[in-house]
Amino acid sequence: MAKLELLPAVDVRDGQAVRLVHGESGTETSYGSPLEAALAWQRAGAEWLHLVDLDAAFGTGDNRDLVAEVTRAMDIKVELSGGIRDDASLAKALATGCTRVNLGTAALETPEWVAKVIAEHGDKIAVGLDVRGTTLKGRGWTRDGGDLYETLERLDKEGCARYVVTDIAKDGTLQGPNLELLRNVCAATDRPVVASGGVSSLDDLRAIAQLVPLGVEGSIVGKALYAKAFTLEEALEAVAE
Numbered sequence: 020m021a022k023l024e025l026l027p028a029v030d031v032r033d034g035q036a037v038r039l040v041h042g043e044s045g046t047e048t049s050y051g052s053p054l055e056a057a058l059a060w061q062r063a064g065a066e067w068l069h070l071v072d073l074d075a076a077f078g079t080g081d082n083r084d085l086v087a088e089v090t091r092a093m094d095i096k097v098e099l100s101g102g103i104r105d106d107a108s109l110a111k112a113l114a115t116g117c118t119r120v121n122l123g124t125a126a127l128e129t130p131e132w133v134a135k136v137i138a139e140h141g142d143k144i145a146v147g148l149d150v151r152g153t154t155l156k157g158r159g160w161t162r163d164g165g166d167l168y169e170t171l172e173r174l175d176k177e178g179c180a181r182y183v184v185t186d187i188a189k190d191g192t193l194q195g196p197n198l199e200l201l202r203n204v205c206a207a208t209d210r211p212v213v214a215s216g217g218v219s220s221l222d223d224l225r226a227i228a229q230l231v232p233l234g235v236e237g238s239i240v241g242k243a244l245y246a247k248a249f250t251l252e253e254a255l256e257a258v259a260e
């Protein structure tokens with residue numbers, strides 16, 4: 020059985036590595052330098068980094084130069100997201116050397132552009148399906164963007180390579196992942212799925228790893244690592260079993 024990939028997260032707001040609760044602006048807990056956080060995950064054995072420019076996602080400015088610096092400093096694969104919504108922001112993101120980008124709002128608001136960049140860049144493009152219930156959310160998770168399964172069907176037809184599925188109700192809460200949502204999305208698409216939101220324990224990661232045969236390829240881990248619920252080394256060992 021393929022191993023579950025783990026993607027430790029570094030979310031950047033106002034130049035700092037932060038965690039939010041339910042993705043809500045104003046709930047930030049700060050964890051210092053994004054570069055130091057990213058290097059710490061790399062030293063601990065991460066093969067991937069999930070790097071988010073939260074200001075760009077919220078429309079409160081951006082940390083583009085900083086996330087580019089962090090990406091360039093990494094020897095590991097980087098999934099870059101936040102505010103990648105047009106040709107200029109996509110070109111800048113891809114120029115960092117990241118392995119892939121994750122598009123959120125654009126997939127909801129400018130579907131023609133997303134279809135075009137999927138056709139041009141293939142698996143360098145993932146789409147983030149950030150949901151409350153089955154309603155997609157864009158613009159810093161503040162604006163409704165349509166139905167999850169209708170959008171998934173459209174993106175599948177356009178050749179989208181993979182999806183990053185976040186249950187907003189779980190994100191940053193340490194309440195455990197939404198396994199039912201992950202199972203439902205895997206049943207609706209044959210593309211790989213990266214799970215996001217709610218991981219609180221090594222048992223949560225083992226439960227997500229059980230979904231690998233269904234199509235779950237990886238899991239983002241954020242708050243649990245920063246809150247020291249377990250170490251990244253322990254997490255990597257747990258999913259290697």
Ligand SMILES: O=C(O)c1ccccc1N[C@@H]1O[C@H](COP(=O)(O)O)[C@@H](O)[C@H]1O
Pocket residue numbers: 030039041042043071073075076077100101102103104121122123124125147149157158159160190
């Ligand atoms: O990751 C978060 O906590 C988060 C919170 C609120 C908004 C967005 C968040 N994350 C990432 O942002 C991108 C979406 O950015 P955009 O809509 O394309 O500008 C999404 O991929 C999430 O990874």
